[in-house]
Amino acid sequence: MRTVNSLIGSPIERVEDLRFLRGRGQYVDDVTREGLLHAAILRSSVAHGRIRSIDTSVALALPGVHSVITAKDIGNRVPRVPMRLQPLPDFEPFGQPVIAETKVRYVGEALALVLADSPAIAEDALGVIEVDIEPLPAVPDRHASAKNESLLFEDVGRNLAIKFRALRGDAAAAFQDAPYVRRESFRVQRHFALPMEPRGLLAEWDAARGRLTVNGGAKVLFFNRRTLARQMGLPESAIEILENDVGGGFGARGEFYPEDFLIPFAARFTGRPVKWTEDRREHLMTVNHAREAECDIEIACRRDGTVLGLRGHAYVDVGAYMRTNGAVSARNIAQFMSGPYRIPNIDIDVALLLTNKTPVGTYRGPGRFETDFFRERLFDMVAQDVGLDRVEFRRRNLVSHREMPYAIATITPYESKDELDSGDYHSTLDRCLEEIGWAEKSKLAGKLIDGRCHGLAVGCFIEGGAAGPKESARIVLEPDGRYTVYVGSSGIGQGLETAFAQIAADALEIPMDRIRGVFHGSTSYVSDGYGAYHSRSVVMGGSAILDAASKLREAIRARAADQLGCPASEVQIVEGSKAVGPRGASVSLTGLSTDGIAAEGAFLNKKHTYTYGAHATHVAVDPKLGHVELLDYVVVEDCGRMINPLTLRGQAIGSVVQGLGGAVMEHLAYDEQGQLLTGSLADYLIPTASDFPNIRAVVLENHPSPINPLGAKGAGEGGIIAAGGVMANAVANALGAFRVEPRQLPLTPAYIWELVQAGSRRAAE
């Protein structure tokens, strides 16, 4: 006999690996078709300007060039990239045309699309398109943006898209009577997701049937289908978007980008299949950027370190347009400035300012990475001021287990209330301190050993997950007795097929090899799907699978009851393989139906889950060179209920390393003219195998989420969230003798060296 629920919680090796390890994955660029046309996109080299003319005649004359599409070929009004999340009317004037019409607003904006017999010929043609752009003064940063001297959208009259405001309690009153107040400014640099697989699309138009098929979907297939149907004047049912193997998402991949219209449009325009694969330079200047945020915040405390309030302003450089999820990080900066802490009075506004840079979107832990840096940095400064140990300062202010669920700040104008669902935030902090060996190692704080100063830091985080409203799943009992699972969630490399097979097999009480497959890659598998974002797949898709499994078992009982000649209520399904009626009569599920038995289930949800935990690190900093070596790093997170500890631990460590990239090296740098200076992977640095060898993850499931039947919480982002704050605090701790207080990221050797020099000068004065 199998025990029920033996797969959930087990470190099952992934089913996906069998194809990936042998080079048998099928990513979108691996797909080909007869008669294919290859697309290449001419992109603006000017950050801000008015288009005078685009001459495509020489390009069109090149042998092998089929056509060149510009805005005038699209129709009367070029469609805009819509807002998927927070679709407020305020954002509408700032929507991005899918191809530049009258102006260009960032380097990399699409101007023309060449279709040719080979990618090389298409790229040759880009070089001979003559574009005449009248340059306008570029808006390179949020300060220039706020001046409104150069406007991205003249008809709107300002570069401010909107201000979000987070409110809780009465901040003004709290600050009025506060015995201690400190004000600080911090800055996080522009960086981004950078999945290893470049984006790509392959679109086919079947003119006879009026049907469009698009390979290359990811993350949010159903939303993108709705958008594309509207833009192309087609019913949704005429479009199928397919998800191939996807080489990483991290928030960026799969959102609706201009190419998601242009390539399908080109397929209908030419009547031929059209394929486009971006190169890495294109990726660096066109995929959603993220993280660029500054804040000017004040904290009020009692003398004993109890936080009374947070107030102030934050500024997010959103780039040139508002598109899909471009408001999420700003919204989260407002709402999650308080993180896992009990801060009774909050008043924070966040301005979304347009600049002539690539538009922003979400990147793993959006707004949370930024606010953890702001808040945890501020906390270490404040703890020192009030003379309280920084661990004790955090313990005193963490939301306690008894206060759950705990209401956090409300956001306007996108009226959104939220609460922390469950957990014991003190326990993960304590566990993290124990794992890093805090009591012993903190004796090294600030010590100079072999020319390097040692530093320790610890910080806490919460990670939101399980965005609603819904997810769908369908399970089919095949005639051969195996089960097929279909979900509306999306696979972006996170191991969805394995986790869902575990959940489905447990729900159906069968071994995993009876699951024929978990299919997630098409808009035709389930009636309605919502995809993979906000760490939602396990909670939403997994819970939908439970519902589908329960409904399927009912359907199986009903069918078996017909054959057994008894009421369905008297039929039991045994080990997912046979149905047993009263008096021991049984029927095998293999062949129970010649065409299979199917049931669709759903999970609806309005609340969020909050995985939580702590990070701690031990670093050695060379004050002469500014180099930081990571000696140890621990992340502890409690995700309510683990589906697969092997993949969860992998998510946690992978997430930490991305966070360390953002903390010490990654930077999308621009000059004053809005030119991207980091247009290759030789310039945009990400962590390599030799950078951070010592990272440990402890994954726990002590406090299940009360809001879903699995008890699971969205996980996978927690590892990134506290990395910036913890690393900056460790550097400050190491270099206390030099009065180093980092107030921005990344912590490059040059920046740390400058802080050491400035600190030494101050000490000498």
Next chain:
Amino acid sequence: MSVRFEVNGKPVAVTVEPRTTLADCLRHQLRLTGTHLGCEHGVCGACTVLVDGAAVRSCLMLAVQAEGAKIVTVEGLSEDRDLTPLQKSFRKHHALQCGFCTPGMITTAHALLSEEPDCDAARVREVLSGNLCRCTGYISIVEAVLDARAAYKPKERARDRA
């Protein structure tokens, strides 16, 4: 131009433009799509293949330069029936998530372990630092490669005897 070389033990003859990279030739003409292109400027290592036993970035090599060479791709390091010991080790240690960098990791690790089956963690990190992975944080990849060393030792002894 026509060029002849050997891929995964089989001789091939292809006609390519002089500018066609080995990676594009493998992927699009020979349909060996296990070799991936992540940057096309020699940084990410996803396109790593073995050229006469050495790990080479196929995006930085022209197809015509492969004349007479023995090329091995991830497909050539795989078997139909089961995973190889190196692949099993990757699976056991969860050394891959999205799988996009994985073929380059496998070819690079295979080249390393074939030459240096006794390499230590620092050496593995040094060699793999030329292959970017955005998912795993590398810890599990290094563990997987170290754990697979044993499978390469008898082979080397056999080769030395030969």
